[in-house]
Each structure stands twice: as structure tokens, then as C-alpha cells.
Amino acid sequence: MEKENKKVSFSGIQPSGDLTIGNYLGAIKNWVSMQKDYESFYCIVDLHAITVRQDPKELRSRTLKNLAIYIASGLDPVKNTLFIKSHVPAHSEAAWLLNCFSYTGELGRMTQFKDKSQKIGESVSVGLFTYPVLMAADILLYNTNVVPVGNDQKQHVELSRDIAIRFNNLYGQTFVVPEPLIAGSGARIMDLQNPEKKMSKSVENPNAYILILDSPNIIRKKINRAVTDDYAEVRYTEDQPGISNLINILSTITNVSQEDIVKRYEGLGYAGFKSDVAEALVEELAPVQNRIKELLDDKSYLEKIYSESAEKANYIANKTLRKMQKKIGLVLR
Numbered sequence: 001m002e003k004e005n006k007k008v009s010f011s012g013i014q015p016s017g018d019l020t021i022g023n024y025l026g027a028i029k030n031w032v033s034m035q036k037d038y039e040s041f042y043c044i045v046d047l048h049a050i051t052v053r054q055d056p057k058e059l060r061s062r063t064l065k066n067l068a069i070y071i072a073s074g075l076d077p078v079k080n081t082l083f084i085k086s087h088v089p090a091h092s093e094a095a096w097l098l099n100c101f102s103y104t105g106e107l108g109r110m111t112q113f114k115d116k117s118q119k120i121g122e123s124v125s126v127g128l129f130t131y132p133v134l135m136a137a138d139i140l141l142y143n144t145n146v147v148p149v150g151n152d153q154k155q156h157v158e159l160s161r162d163i164a165i166r167f168n169n170l171y172g173q174t175f176v177v178p179e180p181l182i183a184g185s186g187a188r189i190m191d192l193q194n195p196e197k198k199m200s201k202s203v204e205n206p207n208a209y210i211l212i213l214d215s216p217n218i219i220r221k222k223i224n225r226a227v228t229d230d231y232a233e234v235r236y237t238e239d240q241p242g243i244s245n246l247i248n249i250l251s252t253i254t255n256v257s258q259e260d261i262v263k264r265y266e267g268l269g270y271a272g273f274k275s276d277v278a279e280a281l282v283e284e285l286a287p288v289q290n291r292i293k294e295l296l297d298d299k300s301y302l303e304k305i306y307s308e309s310a311e312k313a314n315y316i317a318n319k320t321l322r323k324m325q326k327k328i329g330l331v332l333r
């Protein structure tokens, strides 16, 4: 009974590269803190990952690795529905329907599309263009109230809201209108080599990001190489984006405010600060990494989780899909 009154949370991560601490601090850690209070659906958005070319073998292995990462980070697979998106065909079908209620103008304004298509050049897939519509379908199928995401995905959640409102206005109340839920200091973890840009798993320079599965020594090296500035003072200001980023990382892991971190390092240089950031990360990630390895050695357990979750997700998603089909005027089987 209590479960039925809970608000619904939905989110996902693309297996488009190995997951970074941006994904961990901006999304997963937040999901873990919400699991008591929400009825949660978290998926591995494999269908979004193929909007840019993926190696099939790598995609398959990363999809399972992501599931292991979700569980190892503390998401209880009984309390949360952890599934693989392509196991729920209603997502693709609902996305087609919603494509017919989305405008090319609004999709063309999406920052992520503009950034990624610029990088790709000529052969930009139609899938990359309609990526936010598939995301709207994902969210709306589960009667989602909140979508916990990093700051970069806020624009896509806002578009999902617009599409939901547009559909509801045309056909009467069909969708719950979702709200983005943005993490605090972890909401925008920046690239370690170019702190004006967000940290991304698909950039070429490995020194730009820290992976959840990076070894302690690699983490230390990458933090040590992180770009800073000549001020030699740990301050949280716009003209020190590299240092501010490291403060955010430390703050999210330790739950100490940015102000208190700045006070703690007053008058001290960068070396000790950087080493503390690295050790905090190593300590945070060590148990997660151990658990990921155990889970990846137990494929049958992972298979059981994603199969059972797919059943539950299919049931709910199909109900919403039928509602959409009926409202639009399709003949139901």
C-alpha cells in the first residue's frame, strides 16, 4: 500500500563508453539516496547509445557492466527496477508516436544535438536528432514524477515536459508531467583537462575523465595532472574552474560544503589538496569496484535481475502505450 503512494523516479545512462565519476556523482549516487522514498526505474539506455556508432561486442559487454555498476553502487535490485531498455519494445513504439507530436525546430535547438552533430560532421544519424523524443518516451511510459539527472540533461527533461503537456492538451490527461531533479555539487563534473567542458565518457583523452573502474594509481595520476591555474590558492570562484571542479568532487563525496573545503585549505598549496581529492575518490570507489568485479563473475545473477525487471517494466510501459494508442485513434488488438 505504502509503495503505491510513492512518487515515481526514472532515469538511465547510455552504455556509450565506460562510466565516469560524472555519471556516478551526477546521477547514480543521487539515485541511491532516493531509493527509500521513490518507486524507481533505472535503465541502461542501449537504444540511445546507438545514436552514434558502437562496436557490437563492446556495447553488449558495457550494457552488462553498467548493470553491475548500478547494483555495486548501492541500488537494491529488489527495491528498484533495473532494466535494459531494448528489452521493453514499448519504448521504441511510444517514441514513434511521440515523434509525431514533436517539432523539428525544438529538436534542432537541443544543445547536446548541436554539440555532438558538430563533432560528427556529415553523417549525423536521424536517431541522434530524435534522441530526446526517445528519452521523452522512456520517461512518460512510467508515469514518472521526477527524473534525477546531471545538469546537462535538464534541457531534454524540459522537452519531455513540453511533449507531455502538448499531448495532454490534445487528448486529455494522459501523461504525468515530469520534473527534472538535479544533483547538488555533483550536478556538473567538469573535464579534468578542459574544465570549461563537462566530463564525458566519450572524449578521446583519458586524462580528461576518471572512470568508476580506474585503479587507485590511475586515479592519483589523473587528479595530479588535472589542469589548475597560477593562483596557488584553493578557492571556489569562476576564474578557477579546475580547482572549483575538484572542490565539487570532494564536496559530493565527503558531504562537506564548498565553503568549508575552501576554509580547510586556506594558505595551503594545491599538492595536498589534490592528493586528498584523489584519496577520497579511491576510498569511495574501492568497495564499488570490488563489488562490480564479483557481479561480473556471476552473469546468471545479472541475467536474473534484468529478466525479472524487464517483465515488470514491460507490464507498466505497455499499459501506458495502449492508453496512447487509444487516445490517438489506433485500433487496439
Ligand code: AQP
Residues within 6 Å of the ligand: 012, 013, 014, 016, 017, 020, 022, 023, 024, 025, 026, 027, 045, 148, 149, 150, 151, 152, 153, 186, 187, 188, 189, 190, 198, 199, 200, 201, 202, 203
Ligand atoms: N560530467 C557530468 N557531471 C554530472 N552528471 C553527468 N552526467 C553525465 N556526465 C556528467 C549524467 O549522467 C547521466 C547519464 O548520462 P548519459 O551517459 O546517458 O549521457 P550524457 O549526459 O551524454 O553523458 P556522457 O558521459 O557525456 O556520455 P557521452 O559521452 O556518451 O555523450 C545523466 O543524468 C547525465 O546528466
